[in-house]
Amino acid sequence: xxxxxxxxxxxxxxxxxxxxxxxxxxxxxxxxxxxxxxxxxxxxxxxxxxxxxxxxxxxxxxxxxxxxxxxxxxxxxxxxxxxxxxxxxxxxxxxxxxxxxxxxxxxxxxxxxxxxxxxxxxxxxxxxxxxxxxxxxxxxxxxxxxxxxxxxxxxxxxxxxxxxxxxxxxxxxxxxxxxxxxxxxxxxxxxxxxxxxxxxxxxxxxxxxxxxxxxxxxxxxxxxxxxxxxxxxxxxxxxxxxxxxxxxxxxxxx
Numbered sequence: 001x002x003x004x005x006x007x008x009x010x011x012x013x014x015x016x017x018x019x020x021x022x023x024x025x026x027x028x029x030x031x032x033x034x035x036x037x038x039x040x041x042x043x044x045x046x047x048x049x050x051x052x053x054x055x056x057x058x059x060x061x062x063x064x065x066x067x068x069x070x071x072x073x074x075x076x077x078x079x080x081x082x083x084x085x086x087x088x089x090x091x092x093x094x095x096x097x098x099x100x101x102x103x104x105x106x107x108x109x110x111x112x113x114x115x116x117x118x119x120x121x122x123x124x125x126x127x128x129x130x131x132x133x134x135x136x137x138x139x140x141x142x143x144x145x146x147x148x149x150x151x152x153x154x155x156x157x158x159x160x161x162x163x164x165x166x167x168x169x170x171x172x173x174x175x176x177x178x179x180x181x182x183x184x185x186x187x188x189x190x191x192x193x194x195x196x197x198x199x200x201x202x203x204x205x206x207x208x209x210x211x212x213x214x215x216x217x218x219x220x221x222x223x224x225x226x227x228x229x230x231x232x233x234x235x236x237x238x239x240x241x242x243x244x245x246x247x248x249x250x251x252x253x254x
Contacts, residue, residue, distance in 0.1 A: 028058070029195035034246070035062035037192040038109050041141045041250040042068070047106045050133065052095045052126070053113035057083030063109070073098060096125040100133040107139045111248075114170035115146040115215055123169050124178040131182040134253040140184055141250045144172040147216040149194065154241035156204050159230050165216050172249065184251035191245050198240030205231040 038059075042049070046068055051060040054072030056079055063070045072090040074080045080090045093099055095113065108130040117123045130140045147168055151157045176186060199207075205228040207213055219227045 027196060030193075030197060031058040032062055033192040033195055034059045034111050035064075037190040037246075037248050038063060038111065038141050039065060040190050041188050041248060042107055042139060045106075046139070048104070049107040049109060050098075050100065050105050052108060052110040052130070053116075054083050054088065054090060055079045057086040057088045057090070059111055060088050061086045096122065096129050098129055098133055102132050103135045103138075105133050105138055106135060107141065108134060110140070110142040112143050112146055114142055114144065114175060115168060117169050118215055123175065124181065127175070127178045127184065128182040131179075131184050131253055136253055138253045139187065139250050140179070140253070141248055142170075142175065143246055144170050144175050144249050145247050146170055149244035149246050150197070150199065152198075152242040152244060154199070155234050156199050156201055156231065156241055159227070159234070160204075160217055163217050163219050163222075163227060165218055168216060172247070175249065176251075179251045183254045185254060187250040187252045189250065190248045192248070194244040194246050196243070198243040200236075200238050200240050201231045201234040202237040205229075 048069050048071070049063060051063065051070060051072045054060045054074050055076070057072060060070060060072050060083060070088065072080070072083050072088045073093045073095065074083065074090060075092070075094055077092060080092050083090045091099060095110070110126070110130070114123055114126070117126060127140070134140065145168070147170075179186075208217065208224055208228050208231070217227075
């Protein structure tokens with residue numbers, strides 16, 4: 001097999017990253033913006049919400065409004081432990097196999113999750129599972145086009161351009177198609193700023209070597225080290241480029 005899907009990619013170790021995760025992903029400002037955007041897409045009267053891939057719970061804990069009861073689910077023990085310390089009831093679970101009764105939830109959120117599901121069939125399986133646990137009229141809210149949001153026309157983007165995977169797993173069109181097959185119809189969308197996520201050349205090089213871009217960047221005709229070296233030649237090594245704007249879409253269970 002050839003092409004980006006066949007390449008062996010390093011995967012982030014979220015158990016290892018848990019302690020430093022929030023500080024390296026925009027911290028409270030980004031989490032607050034994400035939570036506010038999720039809440040804007042939840043209908044009035046939403047009761048029980050499950051936050052898939054809740055991670056450290058930094059977003060989950062901000063999903064607050066009268067009458068809303070929030071639970072979390074994550075596959076990483078260390079991430080789940082951080083979320084529990086924030087007071088969130090968390091179950092350790094694969095997002096495609098949830099220990100949740102069918103039709104028991106009013107809402108499911110999946111913030112910065114679908115872009116990580118690179119194996120064939122993973123995104124459809126997670127969307128189908130979300131549809132299963134939602135009651136009729138329940139809402140799924142998920143980020144889409146996450147990685148492309150980081151393409152802000154910077155010099156860093158120019159270095160990466162020839163090495164981007166052309167088939168992201170969370171492209172809006174693909175997610176909508178999979179959602180439709182699961183009985184989920186489009187309902188709305190919201191945008192929010194990725195505070196603290198403006199990339200620097202030095203930071204982008206370190207993230208590339210650490211495997212944090214494994215979901216979307218596959219060096220072609222060059223090693224990851226050589227690609228990182230090109231980033232290290234850019235000016236203003238520690239000056240952040242523009243922050244991304246993330247996109248959420250909501251879907252209603254038929």
